[in-house]
Amino acid sequence: MNDSQLILTIVAAIGLGTPLIFATVGEIITERAGILNLGVQGTMLVGAVTGFWATFQTGSLTLGILASLLAGAAFSVIHAFASITLRVSQIVSGLALTIFGTGLASFLGKAGSDPLVGEPARDQFDAIISGGIADWPVVGPLIFGHDILVYVAWIAAGAASYYLFRTRMGLSLRAVGEDPASAESAGVNVAWVRYVHVMAGGALAGLGGAYYPLALVPTWQDNPIGAAGWIAIALVILASWRPWRALFAAYLFGAAARIQFTLQTLGEPWSSIPATILAMIPFVLAIIAMIALTSGKRARFLGAPAALGIPYFREQR
Amino acid sequence: MSDSIARETLGVDLRDIHKQFYGVKANEGVNFQLRPGEVHALLGENGAGKSTLCSILAGLYRPDAGEMVIDGEPVVFKSPKDALAAGIGMVYQHFRLVPNLTVAENLALGHHNLGVLVDQKDLQSDAAELGERYGLPVDATARIWQLSVGEQQRVEILKLLYRDARVLILDEPTAVLTPQESQALFSTMRQLTDEGRSVIFVSHKLHEVKQVSDRVSVMRQGQMVGEIDTADAEPRDLARMMVGRDLELPTREEDESTGEPVLVVRDLRVPGDRGLESVKGVSFEVRAGEVVGVAGVSGNGQRELAYGLVGLRRPTAGSVSLDSVDVTEANVLEHIRQGLAYVPQNRLGMGLSPGLTTEDNLGLKAFREAPYSKGRQLVPAAFKTRGKDLIAQYDIRGVVPGLPIRLLSGGNLQKALLAREVEMQPKILIARSPTRGLDVGATEAVRNSILRERQRGTGILLMSEDLDELLALSDRLIVLYEGEIVGELTARMATAERLGLLMAGQKDGGN
Incomplete structure (x- = not known):
């Protein structure tokens, strides 16, 4: 029963969705501060190459994850500085970050006399429980059979939700994203709040990136993440800026990414659909979801932070 | 909420304040004194520099030059947060409330930032209690965008009282109110000064200034042109100080139209x-x-x-x-x-x-x-x-x-x-x-x-x-x-x- 196509598809969807959860929750936190970071793709790649390299050097997965978090946070400081301190267009700065990050990760993967490309990971994330309850029908593979980061992703989504809606810092964060002038007058340090949360979002994106070469495909290849960073930006809207919903949105897209392999195992006529068509499914789904959600009157109830993307200058008149 | 009577009242002394925006001199050597417990009207035309002066006192703008002295101590405010900590808060002409948050959340925002949990119930009962005490009734669970302009103004004032501000700066508060709402606001202002707080009341309406203030300072083109006890101030003199000349705004000649x-x-x-x-x-x-x-x-x-x-x-x-x-x-x-x-x-x-x-x-x-x-x-x-x-x-x-x-x-x-x-x-x-x-x-x-x-x-x-x-x-x-x-x-x-x-x-x- 645990070998049925349905179960296998869901398990795979959870795996493919996990890095998307990290990146999406990260971007939600960033956007809740009013900063649009289109550099997620680049940040994820930098996190991926740093995390893979750290584990490759030390053999430690923990150090790999720490390295990816730090790299993501450090890399996104570029965007924070450009958009908060210099107040340049967040779209331009974010795109620049993605272009830079993509090139940097690719370069780091090929640099040196002994490049990372093609190297297998020295260690990888495996299911934390094997046998026992992990073999129970249905709930075994769906709930207990995952690696640690799957559970960390659940915790991250729950913690982010709690932080946003139940703590004073979360209140400050939401206020800064809605109306920085009002927040500042109420005694909130707008620039500080924005910096911290752009970096937190970057750290989570870096972690999401590292999941690919350390768990999903444990080797270094050029661009191991596909277009996950871009999908994450769409998922923020699909999740209407709420971390809990990001969990489900990410798994939905994980399933969409997996469906092409499932269909090929089902035989004719499914397997005759060209793989390139099937590979488009997540992106088509993203477009449909965005249109359905953001068109007409529904857009108003989505909950996009009102000051998203707008530079804040206190002495503006 | 701390006990509101316990803290000392503040005397404010602004000395030779200068501020420019893109080459436009908004404040040019302005001096301004506020005594504890008074309603001090700041009178002037639009663009005279009143809002700029107030925003400097509230920590929003930093002066290019000049000194701020509070109770004899020179201070420098880096942000509104510093001013609030010193007991000075401002209700801006364009309200600074986050529209998508509730009244209670707006009150809590930025206050005791290190506390972790937000307890909506506590906040709501605090808000209700404060509102009752100062005659500023407001539904603490409502979101700001659902409120009328008058209600939003009450929230702004409550926000300052919630932090126990000793000096409240009200920038043209009556511009958005009906005459009756203005009267209610004036009695709230009186209650605040009775408690030893002081109010800076910014306006360009002479009759309001005459009615509610103890003293008047008049600004014109970025400069302070005079300060006078309200009791001694004739409206016509104030008007002349304000615009720098005698003024006759055009009015309609009496004749009823019989057109189509x-x-x-x-x-x-x-x-x-x-x-x-x-x-x-x-x-x-x-x-x-x-x-x-x-x-x-x-x-x-x-x-x-x-x-x-x-x-x-x-x-x-x-x-x-x-x-x-x-x-x-x-x-x-x-x-x-x-x-x-x-x-x-x-x-x-x-x-x-x-x-x-x-x-x-x-x-x-x-x-x-x-x-x-x-x-x-x-x-x-x-x-x-x-x-x-x-x-x-x-x-x-x-x-x-x-x-x-x-x-x-x-x-x-x-x-x-x-x-x-x-x-x-x-x-x-x-x-x-x-x-x-x-x-x-x-x-x-x-x-x-x-x-x-x-x-x-x-x-x-x-x-x-x-x-x-x-x-x-x-x-x-x-x-x-x-x-x-x-x-x-x-x-x-x-x-x-x-x-x-x-x-x-x-x-x-x-x-």
Whole structure:
């Protein structure tokens, strides 16, 4: 029963969705501060190459994850500085970050006399429980059979939700994203709040990136993440800026990414659909979801932070 | 919430404050003293530098030069947070509340930031208790965008009291209130000073200053021109200090129009932004050579009424006739061709195109006709020559040929906008808050333009929140409340008090 196509598809969807959860929750936190970071793709790649390299050097997965978090946070400081301190267009700065990050990760993967490309990971994330309850029908593979980061992703989504809606810092964060002038007058340090949360979002994106070469495909290849960073930006809207919903949105897209392999195992006529068509499914789904959600009157109830993307200058008149 | 009586009251001393914005001197060597426990009015024209001075005291702006001394200690505020910590808070003219958060959340925002949990219940009971104590009732669970302007102002004041501010700066608080709401605010202010707090009351309305303050400081063009005990201050002297000369704002000459109706509105219904009906069955007419004033607290359907009349929003029911032609379903261009001129509230953006030159903006409505056009071709030279003429004729100052119009001052923008509209020789002119934010000279020019049009036989619909302006210019007044006309008064019957009652929704405002 645990070998049925349905179960296998869901398990795979959870795996493919996990890095998307990290990146999406990260971007939600960033956007809740009013900063649009289109550099997620680049940040994820930098996190991926740093995390893979750290584990490759030390053999430690923990150090790999720490390295990816730090790299993501450090890399996104570029965007924070450009958009908060210099107040340049967040779209331009974010795109620049993605272009830079993509090139940097690719370069780091090929640099040196002994490049990372093609190297297998020295260690990888495996299911934390094997046998026992992990073999129970249905709930075994769906709930207990995952690696640690799957559970960390659940915790991250729950913690982010709690932080946003139940703590004073979360209140400050939401206020800064809605109306920085009002927040500042109420005694909130707008620039500080924005910096911290752009970096937190970057750290989570870096972690999401590292999941690919350390768990999903444990080797270094050029661009191991596909277009996950871009999908994450769409998922923020699909999740209407709420971390809990990001969990489900990410798994939905994980399933969409997996469906092409499932269909090929089902035989004719499914397997005759060209793989390139099937590979488009997540992106088509993203477009449909965005249109359905953001068109007409529904857009108003989505909950996009009102000051998203707008530079804040206190002495503006 | 800490005990409000326990802390010492503050004396504030601002010395030689300077502040520039992009080369414009907003404050030039300003001195200002506030004594504990007083209501200190700060009087001055728009642009005199009052808001700048207050924003400096509230920590929002940092002065270019000068010293702030609080209770004998020099202080430097890096942000509003520092000012709040020192006991100084400000209610800005444009409220600083986060619209999507609740009243309680807005109160808590930025306060005791290190505490972890937000307990909505605690916050709500704190808010209710404070509100009751100061006569500022407000529903703590409501989101800000659901509140009326008056309620939002109460939240702003509660926000400061929640932090136990000793000095409350109120920047033009009565501009958004009905006369009755203003009176309630004044008694709250008295209660605050009785507790030993002090209030800086910014206004340009002499009678309010006279009524509520202990002392008055008057600013003009970025400088402090005088300070006086209110009891010794004659309104006429204050006015002269404020504008620097004796002042006679133009008013309408007494004569009733007997012209034909040029705008006839019957049972008009117009939807609001959220799809709900904002204008709920309004009927009135405007005759040639008559100024009809529309009074009302902002947000009671004025904007939607204007949109419905000029063709920017399709009415859901009712009819609009311009010069006996039904234009209910017509588009904007058809309205213009039928003789409608429109001065929107948002003069830069909706009225004028910020990036185009002054000359181009002046031709922006007539460009389809000669001399601007020849068949389907534009005649660029005509924009230059016509523009030059109009700029001279309407005394539009500060124009540099070839540069965008957005560089002009508010008064000159409005003169340009009116020049363009009036040059169309309209049959009906709809103007919304035409002198809002203008200095006295520009206000004079704009009012004169409107009265000249009236003399020429144009029907004028003047929508404004400035009661003095409405009373000075209107032959008749209608009052909008929640999208309905709750009263109609002739100029002779209208007083600020009666209008105020009607604006608050009491239909029998006369009693």
